Amino acid sequence: xxxxxxxxxxxxxxxxxxxxxxxxxxxxxxxxxxxxxxxxxxxxxxxxxxxxxxxxxxxxxxxxxxxxxxxxxxxxxxxxxxxxxxxxxxxxxxxxxxxxxxxxxxxxxxxxxxxxxxxxxxxxxxxxxxxxxxxxxxxxxxxxxxxxxxxxxxxxxxxxxxxxxxxxxxxxxxxxxxxxxxxxxxxxxxxxxxxxxxxxxxxxxxxxxxxxxxxxxxxxxxxxxxxxxxxxxxxxxxxxxxxxxxxxxxxxxxxxxxxxxxxxxxxxxxxxxxxxxxxxxxxxxxxxxxxxxxxxxxxxxxxxxxxxxxxxxxxxxxxxxxxxxxxxxxxxxxxxxxxxxxxxxxxxxxxxxxxxxxxxxxxxxxxxxxxxxxxxxxxxxxxxxxxxxxx
Numbered sequence: 041x042x043x044x045x046x047x048x049x050x051x052x053x054x055x056x057x058x059x060x061x062x063x064x065x066x067x068x069x070x071x072x073x074x075x076x077x078x079x080x081x082x083x084x085x086x087x088x089x090x091x092x093x094x095x096x097x098x099x100x101x102x103x104x105x106x107x108x109x110x111x112x113x114x115x116x117x118x119x120x121x122x123x124x125x126x127x128x129x130x131x132x133x134x135x136x137x138x139x140x141x142x143x144x145x146x147x148x149x150x151x152x153x154x155x156x157x158x159x160x161x162x163x164x165x166x167x168x169x170x171x172x173x174x175x176x177x178x179x180x181x182x183x184x185x186x187x188x189x190x191x192x193x194x195x196x197x198x199x200x201x202x203x204x205x206x207x208x209x210x211x212x213x214x215x216x217x218x219x220x221x222x223x224x225x226x227x228x229x230x231x232x233x234x235x236x237x238x239x240x241x242x243x244x245x246x247x248x249x250x251x252x253x254x255x256x257x258x259x260x261x262x263x264x265x266x267x268x269x270x271x272x273x274x275x276x277x278x279x280x281x282x283x284x285x286x287x288x289x290x291x292x293x294x295x296x297x298x299x300x301x302x303x304x305x306x307x308x309x310x311x312x313x314x315x316x317x318x319x320x321x322x323x324x325x326x327x328x329x330x331x332x333x334x335x336x337x338x339x340x341x342x343x344x345x346x347x348x349x350x351x352x353x354x355x356x357x358x359x360x361x362x363x364x365x366x367x368x369x370x371x372x373x374x375x376x377x378x379x380x381x382x383x384x385x386x387x388x389x390x391x392x393x394x395x396x397x398x399x400x401x402x403x404x405x406x407x408x409x410x411x412x413x414x415x416x417x418x419x420x421x422x423x424x425x426x427x428x429x430x431x
Contacts, residue, residue, distance in 0.1 A: 072426040076413040077379060078363050080405045085359040086352050087395045088293075089286065093276035093332070093349045095341060097266030099209050101216060101240050102249075105260040106223030107144075109133035112234065113253045114263060118246065122239040124215050128263055130234040131256070144224065151221035158217045162210040165203070172196070172203035198289055202308075216240035243267040246343050268342060274305065274332040276349045280314050283328040285353050292332050296348040299338050307351060308333040354393055360401040364394055366411040376405070377412040377419055384412060386421035 105111060114129040122128060179196040182188035219240045226235045246268075249261040256262075274294060278286065286307055294303040309331040317327045332349060334341075366376045374391045377384040389404025405411075412419060419425065 072382065072424040073384075073416070073419055074428040075384075075415070075419065075425045076428050077410050078366065078413055080360065080362050080401065080407055080409045080411060082358055082360050082407045084355070084357050085361055085393070085395070085398055085400060086356075087354040087393050088350045088352045089278065089282045090348065090350050091276045091278055091282075093274045093294075093347050095272055095274050095334075095343055095345045095347060097243075097246065097268060097343050098271045098273045098331070099212060100246060100264055100266035100343075101212070101243075102261050103128065103237060103240065103263045103265060105131055105256045105258055105262055106220070106226065106235060106237065107131065107133040107258050109235070109256070111250060111254050111256045111260075111262070114248055114251060116245050116248065116263065118248055120245045121243070122245060122265060123242045124239055125219075126239050127236045128239050128245075129237040131237060132234045147224040148221065151217065151224045155214065155217040155221055158210065158213045162207070162214055165207040165210040169200070169203040169207045172200040176200040194289060212241045237262065239263075239265055241265060241267070243271075244269075266343065269337065272334050272337045272341065272343065273308065274334065274347055274349055276330045276332060276351070277317065277327040278310075278330050280326040280328050283310055283314075283330065286310060286330060286351055287353075291352045291355075293350040293352070294332070294334065294347050295350060297338070297341060297345060299340070302350075303334060303336065303338060303341070305332045305334045305349075307331075356393075356400065359393075360405065360407060361398045362389075362401050362405060362411060363413060364397055364399050365413045366415070367391065367394075367399060368415060377415050377421075377425075378405070379410040379412060379425060382424055382426070384415075384419050384421065384423045384425050 110132045112130045112132070116122060116128045176196040176199070179188055179193045183190075183193045219238050222238070223235060243265050244267070246264040246266050248263055250256065250263075274292075288307050288310065290307045292305040292307060294305055297303065307330055311329040311331075314326050314328045317325050319325050330351070332351075362376065367374055369375070370386065370388060373388045375386060375388045378387045379385070387404055390402040392400035392402045394400070412425065
């Protein structure tokens with residue numbers, strides 16, 4: 041009986057010691073680290089250069105006073121639609137003395153020479169358009185026969201479109217030179233009669249520079265005219281380091297212009313000459329103008345409007361994507377922590393494009409695997425982790 045009690049006390053003591061050791065081990069056992077997680081996915085991914093821009097009419101025409109004289113009140117207002125040759129105002133020149141008469145005749149000769157030069161440029165533009173249209177027709181036939189590449193076809197399409205725009209611009213230049221010649225001729229027999237000021241091209245009045253009646257000198261800007269519906273573009277000042285990544289024809293999304301949906305466009309020109317601009321922080325930056333052709337301008341979008349241009353320099357419709365916030369550097373290589381069986385597994389991987397939010401995975405991960413976002417320094421290879429509770 042005594043031995044039985046002694047054995048019971050022994051077992052109770054051993055049990056208490058084991059329980060204490062278990063509780064002690066449990067107290068010091070590392071708990072799972074709460075982390076944010078996300079999955080590796082596949083889908084469309086793009087890399088873009090985002091920059092603020094402004095709209096403008098590509099070929100805007102500034103109508104100036106054809107002679108010295110008294111400018112009467114302009115008959116048009118900003119936003120009015122005008123046709124080529126229509127009268128937009130009148131100017132009454134002073135009587136010509138012999139010296140002014142000689143100057144006027146010299147102006148006529150100069151205007152005639154400028155008109156002949158414009159006609160020559162128009163003939164050259166017409167020949168270029170004919171050649172570009174023939175090249176496009178040939179590339180379209182080869183495309184149907186699967187004997188050419190899409191890039192060659194798109195290049196031919198852009199060249200044909202550019203040639204058509206150049207021909208249209210040269211025709212407008214001829215109209216402008218004809219108006220200059222008419223104004224120069226009008227000075228000869230003007231006397232005290234008023235000279236009509238005519239619109240050189242059809243379009244909208246963008247601005248009226250001289251609204252009130254006044255005495256003006258020859259060449260004084262009066263009215264600016266442009267074709268908003270068909271000639272509107274966006275000018276974006278890119279950092280020179282970004283500009284080298286952009287190519288002509290790159291697609292563009294125009295956002296934050298005030299409408300509900302983005303407007304599409306494409307890069308039409310990257311100017312070869314950069315310039316220095318001081319940022320809001322006082323830092324000197326090298327900038328380059330990029331001109332974006334708008335495919336379908338919105339009715340309410342005008343010249344001088346602020347927009348956000350998103351130039352897409354790379355696009356993959358089926359990329360393997362990991363969140364950029366999961367990436368970190370490990371021994372000079374990109375790495376992530378993959379969650380496997382409740383533990384963090386260090387994984388090195390090869391990364392392609394990175395747009396700041398998503399990164400393209402070239403190797404090292406598979407679709408559907410879970411990675412840790414914003415990995416803290418306490419997370420190590422083999423650490424127990426759990427999903428952080430929201431809220």
